[in-house]
Amino acid sequence: MVHQKTMSAVVSLLLFIFLTSPILCWANTNAGDDLFPVILTDDLGIKITITKKPERIVSTAPNNTEIIFALGLEDKLVGRTDFCNYPPGVEKIESIGMLSPLNLEKIVSLEPDLILTFGGLQAKDIIRLRELGYKVLALDAETLSEMLNNIEIIATACGVPEKGKELITNLKERIDFIATSSADIPASQRLKVFTGSSYEAIWSPGKDTLFDDLITLAGGQNIVGNQKGWVTISSEQVALAEPDVIIITSGIMNPEEIDKMKDDVIRHPGWSQIPAIKKNHIFAANEDLFYRAGPRLVEGLELLYEIFSGIKE
Amino acid sequence: MRSLVELKNNNNLYGYTNWRYKALLILIIGFFAILIVGFIGLNFGTIIIQPEKIWSIIWQHQTDNSLGLIIWELRLPRLIMAMLAGMTLASVGGSFQGMLRNPLADPYILGVSAGAALGACLAIALQYTLKLYLIPYLPFFSLLGALISIALVYLLSQKQTRLSVSDLLLAGVAINFFFSAIITLLLATSKQGTHTMLFWLMGDLSTANWQKISWVILPVFLGTLLLISSSLELNAMALGEEEALHLGVQTEKFRMKIFLIGSLMIALIVSFTGLIGFVGLVIPHIARLLVGPDHRIMLPVSALAGSVFLIICDTIARSLIAPIEIPIGAITAILGAPFFIHLLKRRNNINE
Numbered sequence: 001m002v003h004q005k006t007m008s009a010v011v012s013l014l015l016f017i018f019l020t021s022p023i024l025c026w027a028n029t030n031a032g033d034d035l036f037p038v039i040l041t042d043d044l045g046i047k048i049t050i051t052k053k054p055e056r057i058v059s060t061a062p063n064n065t066e067i068i069f070a071l072g073l074e075d076k077l078v079g080r081t082d083f084c085n086y087p088p089g090v091e092k093i094e095s096i097g098m099l100s101p102l103n104l105e106k107i108v109s110l111e112p113d114l115i116l117t118f119g120g121l122q123a124k125d126i127i128r129l130r131e132l133g134y135k136v137l138a139l140d141a142e143t144l145s146e147m148l149n150n151i152e153i154i155a156t157a158c159g160v161p162e163k164g165k166e167l168i169t170n171l172k173e174r175i176d177f178i179a180t181s182s183a184d185i186p187a188s189q190r191l192k193v194f195t196g197s198s199y200e201a202i203w204s205p206g207k208d209t210l211f212d213d214l215i216t217l218a219g220g221q222n223i224v225g226n227q228k229g230w231v232t233i234s235s236e237q238v239a240l241a242e243p244d245v246i247i248i249t250s251g252i253m254n255p256e257e258i259d260k261m262k263d264d265v266i267r268h269p270g271w272s273q274i275p276a277i278k279k280n281h282i283f284a285a286n287e288d289l290f291y292r293a294g295p296r297l298v299e300g301l302e303l304l305y306e307i308f309s310g311i312k313e
Numbered sequence: 314m315r316s317l318v319e320l321k322n323n324n325n326l327y328g329y330t331n332w333r334y335k336a337l338l339i340l341i342i343g344f345f346a347i348l349i350v351g352f353i354g355l356n357f358g359t360i361i362i363q364p365e366k367i368w369s370i371i372w373q374h375q376t377d378n379s380l381g382l383i384i385w386e387l388r389l390p391r392l393i394m395a396m397l398a399g400m401t402l403a404s405v406g407g408s409f410q411g412m413l414r415n416p417l418a419d420p421y422i423l424g425v426s427a428g429a430a431l432g433a434c435l436a437i438a439l440q441y442t443l444k445l446y447l448i449p450y451l452p453f454f455s456l457l458g459a460l461i462s463i464a465l466v467y468l469l470s471q472k473q474t475r476l477s478v479s480d481l482l483l484a485g486v487a488i489n490f491f492f493s494a495i496i497t498l499l500l501a502t503s504k505q506g507t508h509t510m511l512f513w514l515m516g517d518l519s520t521a522n523w524q525k526i527s528w529v530i531l532p533v534f535l536g537t538l539l540l541i542s543s544s545l546e547l548n549a550m551a552l553g554e555e556e557a558l559h560l561g562v563q564t565e566k567f568r569m570k571i572f573l574i575g576s577l578m579i580a581l582i583v584s585f586t587g588l589i590g591f592v593g594l595v596i597p598h599i600a601r602l603l604v605g606p607d608h609r610i611m612l613p614v615s616a617l618a619g620s621v622f623l624i625i626c627d628t629i630a631r632s633l634i635a636p637i638e639i640p641i642g643a644i645t646a647i648l649g650a651p652f653f654i655h656l657l658k659r660r661n662n663i664n665e
Contacts, residue, residue, distance in 0.1 A: 044446055097359075097636030100508060101519055105387050106636045109360045111379045121508055123440075123448040124520055131522060132386055203504070230504045 035159050042153070043140040044119050044126070050135055053159035054114035058096065058107055061118035063147075064139060065090060066294035067154050068116070071163050079110045086288065086296070101125055108132065114157060141293035143213045144175065144301070150293065171298050175217065178305045182219030190221035191308055194243035194276070195290075202238065206231040210297060211249075211290045218304035220245065239270050245311065246276040247304075249287035258284040283307050332609055339610065343617030350624045351392050357632040358388060386522070394521035394585065395627040395641075396620040397533045399592055401582045403619025405575040406593030407600065407612050408540045411547040412571040413478050420593035423485035424462045425576045427492035429583045432458020433513050434499045437506040451513070452525070452584040459580030462488050463573070478554075481568060515640035516589035518627055525585050536578040537616050543571060544608035551606060590642050591649035592619055592626075598656055622648075 037051045058079035059065040065084040068077050074089065079096045096106045100121035107115065112134065117126055119138035129136050137157060141147040148168050155164020193215050196204035205211040206227040215222045223241040224231050248261050262282050271277055289300030355367055362370075362380055375381035405420040413422075420426070436454035440447040447454070469484035496514075500507055546567050549557040557564050600615040626644040633639060 095636070098638075101512060101517070101638055103359055103636040103638060104519065105359045105383050105631075108379050108382050108387065120505060123446070124451070124509070127449055128520060128522070132382060232504075 035156075035161065038156050040137065040153055040157055042119075042136075042138045043150075044123070044138045046130075046138070048135055048137060048157075050114065050157050052113075054112075054135075054157065056110065056112045057114045057116065057158070058110055058112040059084065059116045060096065060099065060102055060107075060122060061116065061139075062086070062288070063141075063292045063294035064116040064118070064154065066292065066296060067151055068158075070167055070295045071151070071155055071158065071160055073158055073160065076158070078112060079107065102129075104128060104132075107134075116154065139293075142208055142210065144210065144217065144297055147210070147293045147295075147297055148172065151295070167295065171295060174298050175301060178219075178301055179217050182217070182305070182308075185219050187221065190219060191244040191311060192223050192241060193220040193245045193247060194223045194238055194241065195247040195249060196233070196238075202233050202235070203230055204233055210293060214290060214297065214301045214304055218301055219308050220304065235268065235270055239274060242274055243276050244279075244281060245307065246274075246282045247307075248282065248284040249290055250284060251287055253284075253286055281311055332607065335604075335610055336613060339604070339614055339617070343613070343621075346617065346621050347396060347624070350621050351396070354392050354395075354624050354628040355384065355388050357628045358383070359632070359635040390521040390523055390526055391518050391627060391631075392624055393526050394518050394529070395623040397526070397529055398518070398582050398586045398589060399596075399619035399621070399623030400537055400616045401533050401578050401619075402589065402593035402623075403596035403600075404537045404540050404612055404616040405579055406619075407597030407608070407615040408543070408547060408571050408575055409593075410597055411550060411608055412568055413482060414550060414553075415478070415482070416598070417594070418482075419591075420575065420579045421588070421590075422489070423481065423572060423576060424466045424488035424492070425459045425579045426583060426588050427489045427496070428462025428465075429455040429459035429580060430514055430588055431462075431492045431496055432456070433584075433587070434496050434503075434506075434510045437509050437513070438499050438503040441503065441505045448509075456580055456584040458492075459576075459583060462492060463576045463580065466576075467569070467573070478568070481572060512640060513587040515642035516587040516645075518586055518630075518641055519638070521585070529581060529585060532581055533578060536574055539574050540571070541609070541612045541616075543567070544612055547571075547608040547612075548606075551608075588642065589623070589645055591645040591653070592623055595649040595653050595656075596622055598653070602656075 036053060037049050039047055039049050041047050055076055056078045057068060057073065057076050059068055059077060060079075060081055062081065062084045065077070065080045066086055068074060069087050069090065074093075077093050080090060080093045081099055082095050082097055083099055084090050084093075084095075094110070096110070097103045099118075102117075102122055102125040104125060107129065115129060115134055115136045117136055117138045119126070119140040122138070126136050126138055137153065139150045139153065141150050148171060151168055151171075152161075152164050155161050155167070194204070195211060195215075196202040204224045206222070206224040206229055208228055209230065212222045212225050216225065223238070223243050224233060246265055248258070248265065250258065250261060252258075261284060265271070265282055266277055276282060285300070285303055289296050289303060352367075356362070356364055360380075360383060362383070366380065367384060369375070370381050370384045374385070376385045402420050406418070409418045409420060409422065410416060433451050433455040435458070436447045436451050439445065466481070466484045466488050469487070470481045496510075500510055503510070546557070546562045549560045549562045550564065550567070552560070554564055557567075596619045597611070597615045600611050600618055603618075604610045604614050623641075623645070626648065627641055630639045630641045630644045633644075
C-alpha cells in the first residue's frame with residue numbers, strides 16, 4: 001500500500017510538472033523581458049538605458065569580442081574589428097576595419113542595437129554614434145576586477161545575467177586559488193618582474209594597469225609597480241632594479257622570432273649582470289593574455305603563476 | 314622682358330571690362346561642378362548604395378533606415394564640411410599669397426594652425442592626465458588656441474614702428490615654430506593620446522554634423538565674400554608696396570585686415586576639421602594658372618576649386634581602402650605635392 005502511495009505521488013508529481021512545463025517555459029521566456037529595461041553606467045560615466053534584449057551587437061574592441069564569445073552570444077555578434085583574432089570562429093563575423101578611427105558608415109550599415117566600444121581612442125566616434133541614436137557602451141577595464149565588472153555589465157546589457165554570473169564565478173575561483181596561495185609572500189621574497197620593450201625609452205606597465213595587477217596577484221613584484229600608469233624607464237633603471245624575471249610579450253609567437261627577441265634582451269648593453277639574464281629567466285608570452293581586458297587575463301595570471309613557481313623550485 | 318610684360322598685364326587689370334561676365338560664368342560653372350562632384354562623392358564609401366536609391370533617399374528625406382542615416386547624417390555633413398573647408402583654405406591661401414606677395418604663403422603660415430593644433434593636443438593630453446572627458450570640447454580648445462596665436466602674432470607685429478611684410482611673416486613663423494615645439498613635446502610625453510593627436514594634425518572630417526555646419530557656414534561665406542571684395546586692393550599690392558600706396562591703399566591697415574579676416578576664418582574651420590594641408594597652398598596657384606592673377610576672378614575660382622578639390626580628396630579618403638579610412642591630409646598632400654613640384658619647376662624654367 002505504502003509503495004503504491006509513493007508511486008501515485010511520484011506519478012502525479014511528474015504529471016504536474018509535465019502539465020505545468022509549458023507555463024513554466026512561457027514564464028521563462030517572459031523572464032527575458034523582465035530583465036529590461038536596464039540602466040547601465042559605462043566607463044565614460046555615461047548612463048545608457050537598454051529597453052530590450054539586443055539582437056545585433058557590434059564589438060569595436062577585441063576584449064569585448066572575447067567576452068561576447070565567452071557568454072555564448074556569438075550568434076548575436078554582427079560586427080567585429082580587424083584586431084579581433086580570438087576565439088576561433090571570430091573570423092566568420094564581418095569586420096568593421098580598424099580600432100580607430102571607427103568606420104561609422106560600416107557600423108551604421110550593420111544596424112546594431114548595441115555597440116560595445118573601449119572609450120579612449122574611440123571617444124570622438126562614440127560621440128558621433130550616440131548623436132545618431134545608437135546604444136553605445138564604452139568599457140575600458142584597467143584592472144582584473146574591473147574586467148569582471150565589465151563582464152557583468154555586458155551580460156546584463158545582453159539579457160544573460162545568469163550566464164554572466166556563471167562565467168564570473170568560474171573566473172573568480174581560478175583567480176582566488178592563485179591569489180590565496182601567493183597573498184602571504186612577503187615583499188622581500190617576491191620575484192622582481194620586468195616587462196617592456198628592450199629599446200631605449202622603455203614603456204612598462206606600472207600601477208593600475210592590467211599587467212601590474214596580474215604580476216602582483218601571481219606573487220611577483222613589478223619593478224615599476226610604484227609608479228602609476230604606463231611609465232617610461234631607461235635601461236639604467238632596469239639594470240638598477242635587478243629584476244629576477246623578464247617577461248617578453250609579443251603578438252608574434254613564432255619560436256624563431258621569440259628567440260631573436262630573447263637574444264635582444266640578453267645582449268642589451270648594461271644588462272648582463274641582471275639576475276634574470278644571468279639565470280636565463282626570460283620568458284615570452286602572447287601579449288593578448290596580459291593587455292586584453294577579457295576572460296583570457298586569467299590564463300595570463302595562471303601562466304605568470306606557473307613561471308614564478310617554476311623559478312622558486 | 315618678363316617683368317615688362319607682367320607690368321603691362323597688371324596695368325590692364327583695371328581695364329578689364331568683361332570681368333563681371335567672367336565671374337558670373339565661373340560662379341555658374343563652379344556651382345554645377347560642386348553639385349556634380351558632391352553627388353559622385355555621395356556614391357562612394359564603405360557601403361555601396363545604388364545611385365537611384367541615393368536620389369530617392371535625398372528627395373524623400375529618408376532618415377528612418379540605416380541607408381538614410383548613412384546618406385543624411387554621415388556622408389552629406391562630411392561633404393558639406395569638406396566643401397566649406399576647401400573654400401576657406403583656398404580663398405584665405407590666395408589672399409595671404411597676394412597680401413604677403415609670397416607664392417609660398419598658405420593659410421597656416423601666420424601661426425593660426427599651430428595655435429589651433431596646440432589647443433586640440435593640449436585638450437587630448439589633459440583628458441588622460443586629468444581623467445576628464447574633454448573630447449567633445451576639442452573644437453572649443455582649438456578655437457581658443459587659434460585665437461591666442463592670432464592675438465600673439467597681431468601684438469608681435471604691432472610692436473614694430475612700421476609694419477612690413479616680413480614683420481608679419483616672421484611673427485607668424487616664430488609663433489608656428491614655438492607652438493609646434495610644444496606639440497612635439499606633448500606627442501613625445503603623452504602616452505595614450507598620441508594617436509588621437511596625430512589624426513587631428515592630419516585633418517579629420519569624420520566628426521562633421523549638421524550642428525557644426527550651422528555654426529561654420531555663415532562665417533565662411535561672409536569671410537570669403539569679404540576677401541573677394543578686397544580684390545582690388547590685393548591687385549594693387551601685387552604691383553608692390555610703393556605702387557599700392559600711390560594707388561591709395563593703406564597697406565599696413567589693409568594687411569592687418571586681411572590677416573584678421575583670414576585667420577579668424579581659418580581658426581573657425583580648423584577647429585572642426587583639424588589641419589588639412591596643401592589645399593590652401595596649391596589651389597590658389599592652380600586658379601592663377603587657369604584664370605590669371607586678377608584677384609577678382611582668381612579668388613572666386615580658388616574658393617570653388619578648393620571646394621571641389623576637397624570633396625574629391627575626402628571621397629578618396631573614405632573609399633580607397635575601405636573599411637579603413639585614410640587621413641584626408643595624406644590625400645591632399647599626395648595629390649597636391651607632385652602638382653606643386655611640377656608648378657615650381659615650370660616657374661623655374663620660365664625664369665631661366
